[in-house]
Amino acid sequence: MSPKLSNRPPKHANANFWRTEKAMLWTITKKQLLVNLLSYRFVVGFVLCQVLFVLATVILVRDYEERVKAHGEAVSRESKKLDEVKVYSDLARGMSVYKPPARLSPICMGFDKTFGNQAAFAYSRAPELEVGRQEKNALLVALRSLDLVTVIQLVLGLLVLLFAHDAVSGERERGTLALSMSGPLPRHIFLLGQYLGGMLTISAVFLVGIFFALLVMIRSASVQLGGSDWLRLGLIILVSLVYLSALYLLGVVTSILSKRSATALVILLFFWIVFIVIFPNLTSAVASKIKPVPARGLVAQQTANLRREFWTGIDQNARKTLPRPAHKWEFIAGRYVYGGDLPYPIRLGYAPREIMEWELEGLQRFLPLEIEYANRMHEVQAGYERQLHEQAATARFLARISPAWSYFNAVSGLAGTDAEAYTTFLAKARNYRLQVLNYLSSKDGLVSYRYFTRLEPSRFRTTAELELLQKQGDRLKQEMGKDWDSVPPLDLRDLPTFDHAPAPVATAVAGVLPDVVLLVFLNLALFLAAHVCFLRTDVRAGG
Amino acid sequence: MIEAKNLSKRYEDGVLALDALNLKVEPGEIYSLLGANGAGKTTTINLFLDFIEPTAGQALINDIDVTKHPLEAKKYVAYVSENVMLYASFTARQNLDFFARLAGKCDLKKEDHYRVMREVGLPEKAFDQRVKEFSKGMRQKLGIAIAMIKDAPALFLDEPTSGLDPKAAAEFCETLIDLRKRGKAILMSTHDIFRAKDLADRIGIMKEGRKVMERTREELTYENLEHLYLDYMRGGIGAEPQGVSA
Numbered sequence: 001m002s003p004k005l006s007n008r009p010p011k012h013a014n015a016n017f018w019r020t021e022k023a024m025l026w027t028i029t030k031k032q033l034l035v036n037l038l039s040y041r042f043v044v045g046f047v048l049c050q051v052l053f054v055l056a057t058v059i060l061v062r063d064y065e066e067r068v069k070a071h072g073e074a075v076s077r078e079s080k081k082l083d084e085v086k087v088y089s090d091l092a093r094g095m096s097v098y099k100p101p102a103r104l105s106p107i108c109m110g111f112d113k114t115f116g117n118q119a120a121f122a123y124s125r126a127p128e129l130e131v132g133r134q135e136k137n138a139l140l141v142a143l144r145s146l147d148l149v150t151v152i153q154l155v156l157g158l159l160v161l162l163f164a165h166d167a168v169s170g171e172r173e174r175g176t177l178a179l180s181m182s183g184p185l186p187r188h189i190f191l192l193g194q195y196l197g198g199m200l201t202i203s204a205v206f207l208v209g210i211f212f213a214l215l216v217m218i219r220s221a222s223v224q225l226g227g228s229d230w231l232r233l234g235l236i237i238l239v240s241l242v243y244l245s246a247l248y249l250l251g252v253v254t255s256i257l258s259k260r261s262a263t264a265l266v267i268l269l270f271f272w273i274v275f276i277v278i279f280p281n282l283t284s285a286v287a288s289k290i291k292p293v294p295a296r297g298l299v300a301q302q303t304a305n306l307r308r309e310f311w312t313g314i315d316q317n318a319r320k321t322l323p324r325p326a327h328k329w330e331f332i333a334g335r336y337v338y339g340g341d342l343p344y345p346i347r348l349g350y351a352p353r354e355i356m357e358w359e360l361e362g363l364q365r366f367l368p369l370e371i372e373y374a375n376r377m378h379e380v381q382a383g384y385e386r387q388l389h390e391q392a393a394t395a396r397f398l399a400r401i402s403p404a405w406s407y408f409n410a411v412s413g414l415a416g417t418d419a420e421a422y423t424t425f426l427a428k429a430r431n432y433r434l435q436v437l438n439y440l441s442s443k444d445g446l447v448s449y450r451y452f453t454r455l456e457p458s459r460f461r462t463t464a465e466l467e468l469l470q471k472q473g474d475r476l477k478q479e480m481g482k483d484w485d486s487v488p489p490l491d492l493r494d495l496p497t498f499d500h501a502p503a504p505v506a507t508a509v510a511g512v513l514p515d516v517v518l519l520v521f522l523n524l525a526l527f528l529a530a531h532v533c534f535l536r537t538d539v540r541a542g543g
Numbered sequence: 544m545i546e547a548k549n550l551s552k553r554y555e556d557g558v559l560a561l562d563a564l565n566l567k568v569e570p571g572e573i574y575s576l577l578g579a580n581g582a583g584k585t586t587t588i589n590l591f592l593d594f595i596e597p598t599a600g601q602a603l604i605n606d607i608d609v610t611k612h613p614l615e616a617k618k619y620v621a622y623v624s625e626n627v628m629l630y631a632s633f634t635a636r637q638n639l640d641f642f643a644r645l646a647g648k649c650d651l652k653k654e655d656h657y658r659v660m661r662e663v664g665l666p667e668k669a670f671d672q673r674v675k676e677f678s679k680g681m682r683q684k685l686g687i688a689i690a691m692i693k694d695a696p697a698l699f700l701d702e703p704t705s706g707l708d709p710k711a712a713a714e715f716c717e718t719l720i721d722l723r724k725r726g727k728a729i730l731m732s733t734h735d736i737f738r739a740k741d742l743a744d745r746i747g748i749m750k751e752g753r754k755v756m757e758r759t760r761e762e763l764t765y766e767n768l769e770h771l772y773l774d775y776m777r778g779g780i781g782a783e784p785q786g787v788s789a
Contacts, residue, residue, distance in 0.1 A: 020647060023644065023647075023649055024644070027641060027644040027649075028645075034632075034633070034637075035630060035632060035633075174628045175624060175626065175628030176628060176629060176630060178592075178594065178622075178624065179622065179627075179628075179686075179689070180642070180645060181592075181594070182592045182620060182699075183618075183620065183621075183646045183693070184614045184615070184618045184646070184647070185614075185617075538594070540589065540594050541628070
């Protein structure tokens, strides 16, 4: 007979308690990791994910290189245009600023390509949201591109569910759960071990994939990641793990509640299709119903009406109150205007004093009016954009029901490819337009002769004076000067420069905090649910 | 070591699976529960393993109430099911090591694993073979090896020889006899009257959740167990009062 044992735990038992639980936890974790690593689904999933990670990165890095090149060319074109500015109207009539491609767009493309990278503006036009010709609100859903985040969201998400669906039900079906639980193994330790083992497996697939993707990225000369980019990347990896963990826990809860692994798998596949694939479109549709926006054509019509009203107005006004003075065409050179009869000049190389004064009067009357109309058109457009944003915000709020879209919101925010990044760029461009207009005012280059001519008013001559010069042979030609090609460009070195840097990491983190908190909370809630369900579950095979 | 005191279990659907069972298994003793399907044999074992909670009564292991202190009680328990199912992709040794570690045996060496597998009669070549290639007999042997390596004083065996060929069953019984010699208290449920008679020190016949008869090995020298069993199953003999033992 074996010696009688006490029914009270020995004194040293409590001291050994944590050590024993830790040892058990590590045993379960190691076992689950090994079970997963030895499975076919791991081999297939691992290979598939690595191929997709590398393929997606290669494609998107190439795309990024092309976009960086196109951006460089556009910026240099714009700079060249500035070198050819002869009068201030050249500047006022049209400028463009460009948003550089987000350096982490090969990781998460988000909205980086949805709106283009250019914001064009003029004194008469504020930069507008480039929503394209489509009626659909482009802010609603980022077009799916095969980037790393899509691979994580869809493919790795599916793999996680495949690993998690039998984390408990599979053990129960095999009978290994009953055998494990027949010993002094606390249920929470088993559950935690299964979770950690599963997450280590998923993390291995994910981190190896990210490693290969980064290798591909840093081999490209165009991708130059700075310190803040690495920090963002670290946060993206962390958020990705939180997302994958939420999915794994969802799988575990389903696995606990399902009597059979096959049932759990069917439920989880249904979840994957509905919440990860279909859901964003569904939320867009719901948001469109809750927060409808007027048809884009209607807005375009309103702005077109305002434009027409302005031009009709100034045409009638000019005809009635500003008839062109009598003149001789041979005394006018290098004249570019909006309409032949309108005193609304763009460039004027040379003209008699009467014409110069007539053009200036028109300019003084019409240019402020056009700016006013531009502001009115912008108000119409801004109102429309506000509605688009409200609709998109509603859709994003609803989409948070799906962890996949909370994850997308968080990662695109960290990568600087969310819709917010574009609207920030647009706001900066709008602000820059005002800076340029202020600059023009400060140079007396907006409603003055300097707007359209390089001729100093002291050199203006009347038609009568010019007729006299005409009689003196070459004197008129000398007086009228050179053509525009030979006029030197304006010195614009003090023109404010446009600088669009991505939002600082702290701002990006603050922006994505609600989504990250939601994912963390989901993890905690699911782990708690798994724990509660597992405490009540029957561990016997067929139980 | 193993004791049931008025142990009862009524399931949520109202079925009384176990009705005031009393039994005691001392160290170095094999107690065999005989009975038809649904008699309450497996329910009894499940109650001792804390897989289900009793409606009334107590299941005690080493005087520890399983319901009140399940983890403490299960430190003294090893279990072999009717159909030992292990991690198919693991080798026999990996399975053995895993379950031994769960029982707190973390410092065992490869030689210790091999020794136990030899003791239960597993062929050497199977030690590092994946379990998915094992026959049912080999799995049962590995199951008993797992129970042995835990070195637990109380063993619960649920139909352990079910589906085994006669040779494998005989080998299995030899192992049980060896475990009895080592002072283990063994509670075994079985359908096999002859195996029970050969092995058990005491036999309890279960019918419809009640222990209707209990006999010691000595008592059975003068009685025919098969006839007794069949009579009880046919309902020809009234149930003995509970708690009666030889």
